[in-house]
Amino acid sequence: MSLEAIGRGVIVGHDSDGSRSGADVLRRGAKALIWFLSRYGLLLGFLILWQAASRARWLNPAVFPPPDLILAALWNGLSSGALFGDIAISLQRAGLAFVAAVAIAIPLGLFMGQIRPVERLLDPILQLFRQTSALALYPVFILLLGLGEASKIFVIFWATLFPLLLNTISGVKELDPKLIEMARVYGAARLTIFRRVVLPGTVPSIFVGLRLSATTALLLLIASEMIGANSGIGFQVMNAQYNFQIPLMFAAIFILAGLGLVSNYALVLLERRLCRWNGAAT
Amino acid sequence: MNAMEPPRGGRVVIRDLSKSFAINGRVLPVLRGLHLDISPGECLVIVGASGSGKTTLLRVLAGLESADSGKVLVDGEPIGGVGTERAVIFQEPRLLPWLNVLGNVAFGLEVRGASRAQAREHAREYIDLVGLGEFADAYPRQISGGMAQRVGIARALTVQPEILLLDEPLGALDAMTKLIMQEELTRIWREEGVTMIMVTHDLEEAVYLADRVLVLPREKSGAVRLIDIDLPRPRDRSENRFVRYREELLREFGLN
Numbered sequence: 001m002s003l004e005a006i007g008r009g010v011i012v013g014h015d016s017d018g019s020r021s022g023a024d025v026l027r028r029g030a031k032a033l034i035w036f037l038s039r040y041g042l043l044l045g046f047l048i049l050w051q052a053a054s055r056a057r058w059l060n061p062a063v064f065p066p067p068d069l070i071l072a073a074l075w076n077g078l079s080s081g082a083l084f085g086d087i088a089i090s091l092q093r094a095g096l097a098f099v100a101a102v103a104i105a106i107p108l109g110l111f112m113g114q115i116r117p118v119e120r121l122l123d124p125i126l127q128l129f130r131q132t133s134a135l136a137l138y139p140v141f142i143l144l145l146g147l148g149e150a151s152k153i154f155v156i157f158w159a160t161l162f163p164l165l166l167n168t169i170s171g172v173k174e175l176d177p178k179l180i181e182m183a184r185v186y187g188a189a190r191l192t193i194f195r196r197v198v199l200p201g202t203v204p205s206i207f208v209g210l211r212l213s214a215t216t217a218l219l220l221l222i223a224s225e226m227i228g229a230n231s232g233i234g235f236q237v238m239n240a241q242y243n244f245q246i247p248l249m250f251a252a253i254f255i256l257a258g259l260g261l262v263s264n265y266a267l268v269l270l271e272r273r274l275c276r277w278n279g280a281a282t
Numbered sequence: 283m284n285a286m287e288p289p290r291g292g293r294v295v296i297r298d299l300s301k302s303f304a305i306n307g308r309v310l311p312v313l314r315g316l317h318l319d320i321s322p323g324e325c326l327v328i329v330g331a332s333g334s335g336k337t338t339l340l341r342v343l344a345g346l347e348s349a350d351s352g353k354v355l356v357d358g359e360p361i362g363g364v365g366t367e368r369a370v371i372f373q374e375p376r377l378l379p380w381l382n383v384l385g386n387v388a389f390g391l392e393v394r395g396a397s398r399a400q401a402r403e404h405a406r407e408y409i410d411l412v413g414l415g416e417f418a419d420a421y422p423r424q425i426s427g428g429m430a431q432r433v434g435i436a437r438a439l440t441v442q443p444e445i446l447l448l449d450e451p452l453g454a455l456d457a458m459t460k461l462i463m464q465e466e467l468t469r470i471w472r473e474e475g476v477t478m479i480m481v482t483h484d485l486e487e488a489v490y491l492a493d494r495v496l497v498l499p500r501e502k503s504g505a506v507r508l509i510d511i512d513l514p515r516p517r518d519r520s521e522n523r524f525v526r527y528r529e530e531l532l533r534e535f536g537l538n
Binding site: 176178179181182183184185186187188192196197200201203275276277278 | 344346364365366369370372374376378379380381382389390392393394421422423441
């Protein structure tokens, strides 16, 4: 729980045993407003400044249309359903790749982390693949898989695989061997040690990998859709720019930012649920 | 044996036990032909300078390491690796950080195939025994070092071992907590009737807890010594005889 939340709890507690006069309600409202501003004030100020600068033509509105126009473009795109298809196809590409990466990297990482010779053998090649930009390999994937869905999904998969795999491996390797010895002393079999000690102990590292991979997935999604696609949010950003529909371009950019925020928040929530024991996660 | 009855201590027989380590190509013997009989319900405390092999001996008894030669019998049976009749308390509590106190104490029983409900019910008893009843839901990061070590002790007791092996269990605690825990250990040992074999570097702790103190020699050629601590319990640290035992141990280490 954050300090802010504790602070709010104290305020509520204080109010509930006092008389509920108008002044109290007012003070409570003021406190909530201050909290809101301390959190989102700068963001709000940035948007207001953008709006004013664009309307007053301090900024070129052709390049930086005011946020209200962007919102209108976003609303049009969503209410007419035109952007839904793009959102769906983008989610499908990133989602499939991400799920495939999770399904392969986590079991493989757990296995590699526990068996030292395997890890030693595979580490150099993993380091090489990781350091080779997935985008640089995209033309290779296009040659192999064509310009369709397969190459896009594969390039996202490729880029998300390594952060997840390497974090899972290091999570297993950094696990305290004394805990494993403790479990052995109680007569735990290998599988029990894996299930009760190795797996739960690796979860925090896996989440570091998941969050890195989710960010990478979106990045590669956009890049691959900009290079060779005729649908998807990344394509819409490029396409709107070609057609000089600048508010629509920004609307698509905001959708991408929103997808990033939502996916990260979902992972944070899941992590809090699974790692309540870990002080750093709450 | 009825699970609710206090377990009877196990008998340990050590015959001609030797173990050496190879460090940088040099072979260092740490145990040489050790003979020792430990009676059921006895408290044996092992002291010795660092490198004298006291922790090695305990790890061999735990079944975490194998000896080069010689044998260890528990209740007449040679040990082969870790065994359910023995439990180990380490210097670090070694709690699983993702389990609360209750989960950690129940861990040993759960690993041995007890049902979750049964293990936890049993664990609560021992959590109360070590005085942590109110902290059953706390996570390891929320409790102090002394409390964590109590959790480790409770976890070991929950599996109702015949033999409790303790590797400097109070070594990392502050002086105050240490004194309290020494008293606690004496109480638990008497209540449970378990055979206790403990390694320490604290000579006063050895005199306070032990029926017999095993002194491992400084030089590899030297002989081990066994000192009977013939004092009534509860022991008084300021009493003359207590102080004399302590001095006797100090002399073993050439300190006076």
